[in-house]
Amino acid sequence: MLDTQAGHAFVEFDRVQKSYDGESLVVKDLNLSIGKGEFLTMLGPSGSGKTTCLMMLAGFEAATHGEIRLDGREINDIPPHRRGIGMVFQNYALFPHMTVAENLSFPLEVRKIGKSAREQKIARALDMVQMGGFGGRRPAQLSGGQQQRVALARALVFEPELVLMDEPLGALDKQLRETLQFEISRLAHDLGITVVYVTHDQTEALTMSDRVAVFDDGRIQQLATPDALYERPANSFVARFIGENNTLGGTVIDLADEHCVVRLDGTGEEIDALPVNVAERGDRTLVSIRPERVEIDPDLGEGAHTLRAEVLEFIYMGDVFRTRLKVAGRDDFIVKTRNRAGQRRLSPGEMVTIGWLPRDCRALDP
Amino acid sequence: MSDAAPGPAHLAGPTPDTVLRDADRARGPVLAADGTPLKRSLNRALRAQKLRALGLIAPLLLFVVVTFIAPIADMLFRSVENEIVGQTLPRTVVALDETWDGQGAPDEEVYRALAADLMVASELKNHTRLGSRLNYETTGMSSLFRRSGRDVDDIGEVYADQFIDLDAAWEEPATWVALMADPGWDERQAAWHERRDAAEAERAAAETVEELRALAFTEREPRFRVSDMAQEELPRTARIYAQFAQVIQTENADSPTEEEPWNIVYQALYEDLSAARGRNYEGREGALLDAARDAVGSFETQPVKAFFLEEIDEEWGDPRVWGTISAFSSPYTAGYFLSSIDMQLTPQGIEPQPEDQQIYGLLFKRTMVMSMTIMFACIALGYPIAYLLSNLPVRTSNLLMILVLLPFWTSLLVRTSAWKVLLQQQGVINDTLVWLGLVADGNRLELINNQTGTIIAMTHILLPFMILPLYSVMKTIPPQYVRAARSLGATPWTAFRRVYFPQSVPGIGAGCILVFILAIGYYITPELVGGTTGTFVSNRIAYHISSSLNWGLAAALGSILLAFVLVLYYLYDRIVGIDNVSLG
Numbered sequence: 029m030l031d032t033q034a035g036h037a038f039v040e041f042d043r044v045q046k047s048y049d050g051e052s053l054v055v056k057d058l059n060l061s062i063g064k065g066e067f068l069t070m071l072g073p074s075g076s077g078k079t080t081c082l083m084m085l086a087g088f089e090a091a092t093h094g095e096i097r098l099d100g101r102e103i104n105d106i107p108p109h110r111r112g113i114g115m116v117f118q119n120y121a122l123f124p125h126m127t128v129a130e131n132l133s134f135p136l137e138v139r140k141i142g143k144s145a146r147e148q149k150i151a152r153a154l155d156m157v158q159m160g161g162f163g164g165r166r167p168a169q170l171s172g173g174q175q176q177r178v179a180l181a182r183a184l185v186f187e188p189e190l191v192l193m194d195e196p197l198g199a200l201d202k203q204l205r206e207t208l209q210f211e212i213s214r215l216a217h218d219l220g221i222t223v224v225y226v227t228h229d230q231t232e233a234l235t236m237s238d239r240v241a242v243f244d245d246g247r248i249q250q251l252a253t254p255d256a257l258y259e260r261p262a263n264s265f266v267a268r269f270i271g272e273n274n275t276l277g278g279t280v281i282d283l284a285d286e287h288c289v290v291r292l293d294g295t296g297e298e299i300d301a302l303p304v305n306v307a308e309r310g311d312r313t314l315v316s317i318r319p320e321r322v323e324i325d326p327d328l329g330e331g332a333h334t335l336r337a338e339v340l341e342f343i344y345m346g347d348v349f350r351t352r353l354k355v356a357g358r359d360d361f362i363v364k365t366r367n368r369a370g371q372r373r374l375s376p377g378e379m380v381t382i383g384w385l386p387r388d389c390r391a392l393d394p
Numbered sequence: 395m396s397d398a399a400p401g402p403a404h405l406a407g408p409t410p411d412t413v414l415r416d417a418d419r420a421r422g423p424v425l426a427a428d429g430t431p432l433k434r435s436l437n438r439a440l441r442a443q444k445l446r447a448l449g450l451i452a453p454l455l456l457f458v459v460v461t462f463i464a465p466i467a468d469m470l471f472r473s474v475e476n477e478i479v480g481q482t483l484p485r486t487v488v489a490l491d492e493t494w495d496g497q498g499a500p501d502e503e504v505y506r507a508l509a510a511d512l513m514v515a516s517e518l519k520n521h522t523r524l525g526s527r528l529n530y531e532t533t534g535m536s537s538l539f540r541r542s543g544r545d546v547d548d549i550g551e552v553y554a555d556q557f558i559d560l561d562a563a564w565e566e567p568a569t570w571v572a573l574m575a576d577p578g579w580d581e582r583q584a585a586w587h588e589r590r591d592a593a594e595a596e597r598a599a600a601e602t603v604e605e606l607r608a609l610a611f612t613e614r615e616p617r618f619r620v621s622d623m624a625q626e627e628l629p630r631t632a633r634i635y636a637q638f639a640q641v642i643q644t645e646n647a648d649s650p651t652e653e654e655p656w657n658i659v660y661q662a663l664y665e666d667l668s669a670a671r672g673r674n675y676e677g678r679e680g681a682l683l684d685a686a687r688d689a690v691g692s693f694e695t696q697p698v699k700a701f702f703l704e705e706i707d708e709e710w711g712d713p714r715v716w717g718t719i720s721a722f723s724s725p726y727t728a729g730y731f732l733s734s735i736d737m738q739l740t741p742q743g744i745e746p747q748p749e750d751q752q753i754y755g756l757l758f759k760r761t762m763v764m765s766m767t768i769m770f771a772c773i774a775l776g777y778p779i780a781y782l783l784s785n786l787p788v789r790t791s792n793l794l795m796i797l798v799l800l801p802f803w804t805s806l807l808v809r810t811s812a813w814k815v816l817l818q819q820q821g822v823i824n825d826t827l828v829w830l831g832l833v834a835d836g837n838r839l840e841l842i843n844n845q846t847g848t849i850i851a852m853t854h855i856l857l858p859f860m861i862l863p864l865y866s867v868m869k870t871i872p873p874q875y876v877r878a879a880r881s882l883g884a885t886p887w888t889a890f891r892r893v894y895f896p897q898s899v900p901g902i903g904a905g906c907i908l909v910f911i912l913a914i915g916y917y918i919t920p921e922l923v924g925g926t927t928g929t930f931v932s933n934r935i936a937y938h939i940s941s942s943l944n945w946g947l948a949a950a951l952g953s954i955l956l957a958f959v960l961v962l963y964y965l966y967d968r969i970v971g972i973d974n975v976s977l978g
Contacts (some may be wrong), residue, residue: 057686086877087880087881088877088880107880107886108877108880108881109880109882109884109886109889110883110887111881112883114881115877115878115881115882115884117874117877117878118874119872119874121872121874121875121877121878122877123875123893123897124897125896125897134879134884134892134893135881135882135883135884136884137885138883138885138888139883182882183881183882186883187880192881223538242619293960346536
């Protein structure tokens with residue numbers, strides 16, 4: 029599934045660039061291969077170029093430079109309607125003047141599929157998204173979640189091999205979003221279709237995707253599986269963007285292959301870290317540690333690093349406690365602890381010892 | 395087990411909720427906290443709000459009622475109103491109705507009635523108005539009435555002379571007053587006369603202008619009243635004399651006590667007496683009357699009918715004239731509406747107008763066809779512009795929008811005149827075509843003073859009314875729809891036809907209604923560039939309002955136009971649905 033070497037890729041961006049005004053690039057030198065049957069998510073803040081990439085793939089925007097290939101065939105000059113790519117839009121884009129069934133019938137009609145075959149396919153697609161009895165309704169008579177299901181069915185009804193989704197769940201509430209996230213990924217895997225999914229919601233990206241491409245400033249910052257992305261962010265942008273993160277500024281004072289020592293700004297304490305994005309001694313670096321990898325009053329065994337910290341704030345969140353600490357002169361250090369039986373509740377002003385394993389502490393670019 | 399027992403019992407018992415609900419059900423309407431029914435206290439709470447809302451719209455409402463609804467209602471009423479005939483010729487209309495069979499000239503009786511009516515009308519200067527009114531229906535009526543008004547006071551002269559020959563007292567106004575006036579009026583008049591003389595005397599003694607002015611005598615003479623006796627015994631004489639007295643008092647500001655009656659009064663007296671009426675007269679001057687009654691048998695007679703036909707105008711013998719008067723004698727008439735659809739009202743019923751006078755059917759048809767043409771031209775020209783406007787970046791579309799709106803800021807007259815310059819045979823367009831060699835110099839296109847000119851100029855003028863609603867609708871169609879259609883496999887044309895166009899239909903509908911309704915009633919442009927073949931019903935309406943002064947026909951034409959628009963509006967609502975119309 030992850031065999032994405034050139035030649036085997038189903039979708040391929042090859043040195044693609046895009047500019048709207050001829051002065052600045054929105055997409056800078058994009059190289060991306062997507063395997064057949066893969067669920068790839070483009071994740072990034074708004075303006076990072078992810079939607080532009082999707083629109084270039086769909087054919088609504090032309091690449092300024094570079095090639096886009098679909099199944100080995102260059103598609104730069106093929107108009108959208110001949111690319112055979114299904115698409116789900118953020119605001120569903122269901123045709124308001126047609127019923128649900130007519131909406132689904134539309135892609136089949138333009139493909140000149142006979143009436144009985146059409147009806148079969150429509151029924152199957154609607155059943156697939158649990159909207160079987162809604163064929164006669166108008167989009168305006170449906171809830172947001174139902175509309176999105178119909179939009180999904182419409183994108184799938186003509187059996188495309190590639191489906192693009194542009195923030196399809198952005199307008200829904202949290203609970204509905206979670207249900208649909210699950211359904212979309214299940215459908216994608218059941219049908220074996222390739223999905224390119226655009227979102228700015230990292231949870232969505234992490235839970236649904238086979239791989240996530242994190243976009244920023246027109247470039248892919250990291251392309252990796254969700255767990256690799258979360259646990260091994262390649263640079264400080266990804267570390268900050270994905271999940272919650274504690275960052276401490278410092279200077280590399282010792283550097284080996286798998287190990288480095290960083291002197292923290294502020295207090296001048298020295299800590300061990302995993303060098304990820306530092307080149308040599310003396311480099312400035314940002315050390316990143318996930319809040320849930322930090323232990324309070326640690327019992328981590330050999331090699332763990334400990335620091336003294338002052339409790340500034342203790343927030344009870346039900347399943348977890350969130351503690352804000354003053355560490356190395358910074359007062360935004362967050363620690364998450366599970367609400368276990370017998371877990372001590374801290375109070376502001378208390379001094380505690382915190383610690384973590386050096387491999388959870390990643391020295392990234394400043 | 396003993397624990398379980400109270401459970402169901404507890405559930406079945408009263409809870410605060412069910413108690414309230416039961417109480418409500420028992421008491422009927424829901425009550426507010428102070429015990430008044432909730433509906434009433436809600437109404438009271440809303441009343442202030444409603445009154446304020448009413449106060450806010452009241453000035454506009456008043457303005458609209460006074461300047462819009464009332465004039466339209468009045469205009470609609472004018473299209474059927476026809477009281478002038480019955481009011482001006484009351485006796486004639488009745489006599490005609492009773493005695494005329496629609497063939498040939500009517501009887502003497504009708505002419506006598508006509509003579510009396512005409513005499514009054516000519517004194518009141520009403521006969522020309524009536525003539526113009528009837529002239530709308532039958533040409534020649536206007537001059538007939540004007541001529542008759544001049545000669546009508548000669549009718550009865552022969553009787554006046556004979557009465558006066560019989561007794562000079564008949565020439566005295568006092569005789570007539572004695573004969574006709576109600577005794578009560580006599581007394582009041584005498585008292586008034588004394589007051590006036592006294593006032594005159596005081597004024598004569600006045601020394602300064604101020605004093606003179608202060609002593610001005612403004613009291614009017616008491617209104618003349620005919621005695622019941624005269625009314626009963628000499629009905630015709632009494633009626634015409636009463637009218638004579640009224641005219642003398644109101645129009646001439648004079649007194650019947652000082653004016654010799656019209657000749658027609660003598661005529662009426664002769665008619666009364668020769669019909670052997672007035673035998674039981676027991677008032678003043680009874681002896682004079684008796685003497686006259688004995689003498690009328692030997693009077694030289696002059697039939698009124700003969701006088702009309704020989705002395706005034708022989709047209710009075712034409713059954714067409716009488717047919718017109720008879721057909722339009724009722725206070726309300728469908729005549730104007732019939733004229734509007736090229737029909738006419740005759741004594742024989744409703745008939746089509748003569749071929750050479752049928753114009754309104756043609757005009758209505760032309761107005762409709764040309765308005766439709768203009769409407770479709772506006773769609774064809776406006777749709778692409780609106781599409782462009784709604785899809786361009788804001789900066790560019792604003793600039794383009796200014797170009798669209800530019801015509802609005804220019805006077806309609808200026809724009810239309812500019813078209814005259816452009817379109818005429820020696821105009822810019824023809825010159826250019828000739829210069830390009832597309833048109834021979836001797837064969838220049840006729841682009842103005844015909845339907846082409848009207849269509850070109852009006853399409854230009856009404857185009858913004860199509861573009862604006864279209865634009866406002868198109869702006870609300872997200873580009874995503876077309877994109878979705880394209881991604882689903884539709885060609886650009888199919889995506890437009892099946893997805894974009896249906897969603898822009900409300901804009902087309904609104905634009906069509908606006909353009910069509912404006913076009914159907916347009917006046918200035920067809921008037922200036924339409925020549926004779928390119929004019930609309932509205933030009934005809936304007937002609938009747940300002941030139942022919944046939945307001946009734948103008949009102950009828952306007953009403954038909956209004957009805958037409960309403961019918962179209964209704965049809966449109968049924969077919970497209972007025973909810974689907976979006977004006978932005």
